[in-house]
Amino acid sequence: MQNAGLLKELIQSLCCLPGVGPKSAQRMAFHLLQRNRDGGRQLSLVLAQAMDKIGYCRDCRTLTETEVCEICANRLREDDLLCVVESAADVWVIDQATSFKGKYFVLHGRLSPLDGIGPDELGIDKLEQRLAGGAIKEIILATNSTIEGQATAHFIGEIANKFNIRATRIAHGVPMGGELEFIDSGTLAHAFAGRREV
DSSP states (O other): OTTOHHHHHHHHHHTTSTTOOHHHHHHHHHHHHHHOHHHHHHHHHHHHHHHHHOEEOTTTOOEESSSSOHHHHOTTSOTTEEEEESSHHHHHHHHHHSOOOSEEEEOSSOOBGGGTBOTTTTTHHHHHHHHHTSOOOEEEEOOOSSHHHHHHHHHHHHHHHHTTOEEEEOOOSOOTTOOGGGSOHHHHHHHHHTOOOO
């Protein structure tokens, strides 16, 4: 059974998903084949369609089936408020969890010179053109709180300053429901630095 052709190929293909190792992929493959073939067929159909039809928004670079995504096309959203994020997944999370009513710009990564990721790979030139247009009054830098994410936010903040655009950074600190004794020192330092009046 070790060289079971298609079965082995299915298991190896499932390993392309993040967090899915050989054992998890094997469980998924056997589940679909033994218990849910209809679900497997539906998954393969939708996956093929998604790979063919989903691309990037012309304006914000998030994932969409159309040239301009629903968020960018929505006239009720604020054109002068732009949230800069690292990935399309961040757009999804922020839109679901907050009342943010501005628009987005997706970098598809963060500055990392050691990995060969510079401003050109992140589309900073396109972001700069958007900032130069004069419609944006504030950008919210919602990159991750990694060293690379912080450097990316700082770099973009400098560009915003060039155009006299207010650049703000999302707060980092103690999560809701978190207990101080279990918080790492870096997070606690950010929380103290970003404190505000009550």
